Amino acid sequence: MTDGRRIAAGIARLVGLLVLAVALQAILTSRFTLLGVTADLFVILTVLVGLTRGSLIGGVLGFVAGLLADMVFLDPIGLHALIYLVTGYAIGRYAEWLPPLSAWAVVAAAAAATLGSQFAYAVFQLLTGGGASFFGMLWVQVLPSALVNGLVAAPLYLGLVRLRLIRRLDAVHAVR
């Protein structure tokens, strides 16, 4: 397979993942709650791609996933795009520089990324005069979301690797 075809196949896989995430988020995930919250597949996908493909692709995918999330979540367009862009980039940088790439890294990274993105969302709420605060939402939204996203990320990672839709964790070293 030539380089061009390989790149095209990689892009097609990522686009397919995003379409799948939109469909699952809009149709299924929002209907099934655990601990009072639903899983955010966009942030999980951003974390998985950031971990396995590095900061550049992680950031770009986070940006696109964020735009789709803004459509699905009815939030100001660009808000989640910015949050997930930074998330994907930061997770990608982490994966490029540090090698603790066991399956637990997926759980920890998804939970940490969720905490970060929820905090960023809280800052936006604060700036725009929203009624809910980060600490007020800590027990009802922020921590349960981090836990649920972390738990969902692990099986999702294993499933997507098995379907060859994303790379294995150690593949990111090739990107370094």
Next chain:
Amino acid sequence: MSGQKGAGRRRLVFTVLVMASLLLVTLFLRESAGGFLHSMQTDGLGAMSPLQSLATRAVEPFQDGWRYVTGLWSAYEENEKLTAEVEELRGRVIELEEGAEQNRDLKELLDFRESGIFPEGSTFVVARVIGRSPTQWEEWLQIDRGTADGLAVNQPVVGAMGPVGNSPAGKGLVGKVVAVTAHSAQVQLILDSQSSVAAKVQGGTAEGILQGSLSRTLIMDYVERDQLVEEGVVVVTSGMGGIYPRGIPVGVVTGIGEEDVNIYKQIEVQPQLNLYGLTEVMVITNPPAETGLGEGFLPTGIQSGSGSGRD
């Protein structure tokens, strides 16, 4: 050398995308509700709504199964809580039957029931709930009716989950339409932290503003301290602000707070309905015209709004 080049490209892409995001957010927040980005979002939502409607029907059995499984976890705790509530309610019923004051309350409730809650000539559109807010930062429902069915922004939404019949129990206000496409609409729940509803205590003169809170109860604020409010009384819409008709049940007073430093009482109100269990709602498509009465009522420093403000 190529590593430096790659790092430079990565930073450039990151910076460009950060700028693009900030630009998009700024444009979105500054443009009107009919602007390009809002329209794009609405069109996207509209395109997905048929798929969501279909999916709602398809996943219902699985959803019910999931609810059953998750419900088992809390069944024991729920049972204890409900038993305690039943005991408390039994005691309250006995008090109501014995006391003259309680009899008056019951009579008022009966009069209220027989007088009819909604203005004469009100028309309703029944809608199915096809989506819910993914987080508790915001509390909204998505329904499968839109402009094609006569829905418009700011129309009140009511629901019923209580016993069949004329009893007002389990019937009440859900929220209002805040965004609408041809075949779907977004309903801001009264529990949303951005929601506020002008309300009054049924049978009394105490009036205030009901606002959502994180504890999934409503807080009725700006109630004058000299107003008499008792726990257990029903809170209804006051009709001020011109969005919600007067007299729609909203909830029951469950707590009253007074602080020496606060010139107002803060009243905790439990919603009439379990807003998270609704599967169908009714939209009032001919709500009363704007009266502007709400403006005069609002305390200093509080502004009314159309999208997410006070109604």
